[in-house]
Amino acid sequence: MKTIFALASARGRAGVAVIRISGPRAMEAGQSLAGSLPKPRHSALRLLRHRGEPLDQALVLCFGAGASFTGEDVVEFQLHGSIATVNAVLRVLGDLPGLRLAEPGEFTRRALENGCLDLAQVEGLSDLIEAETEAQRRQALRVLSGAVGARAEAWRARLIRAAALIEATIDFADEDVPVDVTPEVTVLLEGVLAELRREAAGALVSERIRDGFEVAIVGLPNAGKSTLLNALAGREAAITSEHAGTTRDVIEVQMDLRGLPVTVLDTAGLRATEDAVEAIGVERALARARAADLRVFLMVDDGLPEGLEPAGEDIVIRGKADAGGGVSGRTGAGVPELMDRIGAILSARASDAGVVTRERQRLAILRAIEALESARDDVREGSHKAELAAEEMRRAIRALDSLVGRVDVEHLLGEIFSSFCIGK
Numbered sequence: 001m002k003t004i005f006a007l008a009s010a011r012g013r014a015g016v017a018v019i020r021i022s023g024p025r026a027m028e029a030g031q032s033l034a035g036s037l038p039k040p041r042h043s044a045l046r047l048l049r050h051r052g053e054p055l056d057q058a059l060v061l062c063f064g065a066g067a068s069f070t071g072e073d074v075v076e077f078q079l080h081g082s083i084a085t086v087n088a089v090l091r092v093l094g095d096l097p098g099l100r101l102a103e104p105g106e107f108t109r110r111a112l113e114n115g116c117l118d119l120a121q122v123e124g125l126s127d128l129i130e131a132e133t134e135a136q137r138r139q140a141l142r143v144l145s146g147a148v149g150a151r152a153e154a155w156r157a158r159l160i161r162a163a164a165l166i167e168a169t170i171d172f173a174d175e176d177v178p179v180d181v182t183p184e185v186t187v188l189l190e191g192v193l194a195e196l197r198r199e200a201a202g203a204l205v206s207e208r209i210r211d212g213f214e215v216a217i218v219g220l221p222n223a224g225k226s227t228l229l230n231a232l233a234g235r236e237a238a239i240t241s242e243h244a245g246t247t248r249d250v251i252e253v254q255m256d257l258r259g260l261p262v263t264v265l266d267t268a269g270l271r272a273t274e275d276a277v278e279a280i281g282v283e284r285a286l287a288r289a290r291a292a293d294l295r296v297f298l299m300v301d302d303g304l305p306e307g308l309e310p311a312g313e314d315i316v317i318r319g320k321a322d323a324g325g326g327v328s329g330r331t332g333a334g335v336p337e338l339m340d341r342i343g344a345i346l347s348a349r350a351s352d353a354g355v356v357t358r359e360r361q362r363l364a365i366l367r368a369i370e371a372l373e374s375a376r377d378d379v380r381e382g383s384h385k386a387e388l389a390a391e392e393m394r395r396a397i398r399a400l401d402s403l404v405g406r407v408d409v410e411h412l413l414g415e416i417f418s419s420f421c422i423g424k
Contacts, residue, residue, distance in 0.1 A: 119405025202354025
């Protein structure tokens with residue numbers, strides 16, 4: 001395996017830039033520039049040189065194989081963050097034998113291949129890099145810390161116990177088994193099933209925290225929806241006019257609300273119209289509003305629009321209410337209270353989030369649930385279904401193994417690591 005190197009910090013001018021080298025020739029490469037290296041997990045200031053010419057004064061750190069992010073020998077240079085300095089060091093490293101520039105996500109991929117991270121942790125690291133809100137940061141950090149792997153391992157251990165008990169009855173099918181294992185196996189299966197169902201439900205909320213909640217502002221034309229969107233966004237995100245039907249398409253504004261990622265949608269006024277373009281806007285508005293996590297209905301004197309009814313925790317509030325008792329985007333009246341109400345509803349939903357955060361992980365959980373339901377039914381039918389029950393348990397274990405990348409995920413790795421930046 002070749003030794004790889006890359007800029008691990010953001011490209012561009014900065015106070016400090018970090019260049020990372022990983023692989024069997026990392027220490028040799030570090031010595032060729034720094035002269036001597038500090039002890040592993042220590043740092044030292046060194047003048048980097050190439051063919052006698054100084055490159056920069058850098059803080060040098062070393063990590064031995066088995067005690068680094070990638071699991072390999074690693075050397076890091078913390079340089080002055082000028083573009084010219086970084087380019088000069090990268091150019092020199094590229095000329096050294098056995099070294100090449102890392103591909104996107106290659107450091108993290110080596111960490112996975114060397115057993116330093118499981119696949120769920122890799123995905124958590126990707127989410128942590130992309131996190132923009134406090135809720136996203138906390139969720140990603142929990143996954144990166146190994147929460148998914150720990151939970152999967154606990155489920156796996158109980159299923160291995162259940163499978164072993166069932167297989168014992170198969171091995172001794174022609175003999176009297178002194179203990180009926182059915183009650184213990186049933187308890188194990190029902191316990192894991194209950195936890196998996198909770199996790200599958202919580203995964204939908206976790207995905208929303210990662211990708212963002214959608215809140216749609218809906219109502220009749222000229223109800224003040226665009227003005228309210230601008231007030232929520234703190235800028236002129238949508239064109240406002242006293243003429244009904246100004247908004248024809250869905251306008252999106254992303255914001256951080258109580259640490260949650262939220263996209264607020266301004267939709268076309270909902271009414272019957274003979275204008276072909278406006279009719280398309282109304283159809284899109286209805287589709288996006290129905291798919292949204294929460295709807296805010298702006299009520300005016302004419303009432304609520306037809307074709308869409310408030311449901312669940314949807315908010316119904318009077319629009320253009322300058323005198324209080326409702327909300328006004330023009331004056332700001334009621335806007336803070338509306339934001340608090342939206343934030344409270346979404347925060348309550350976010351509290352139900354599980355540790356599983358991605359659709360791939362949720363589908364693995366659903367496969368395990370399906371297999372365990374079959375196994376439970378086979379166990380209940382008696383010993384003549386023992387072999388089928390054991391195979392279904394093994395199928396559930398394989399599904400849980402795919403959560404952390406033990407099996408059946410090789411085809412996903414290219415897609416996962418393509419989203420990483422070079423140097424991570």
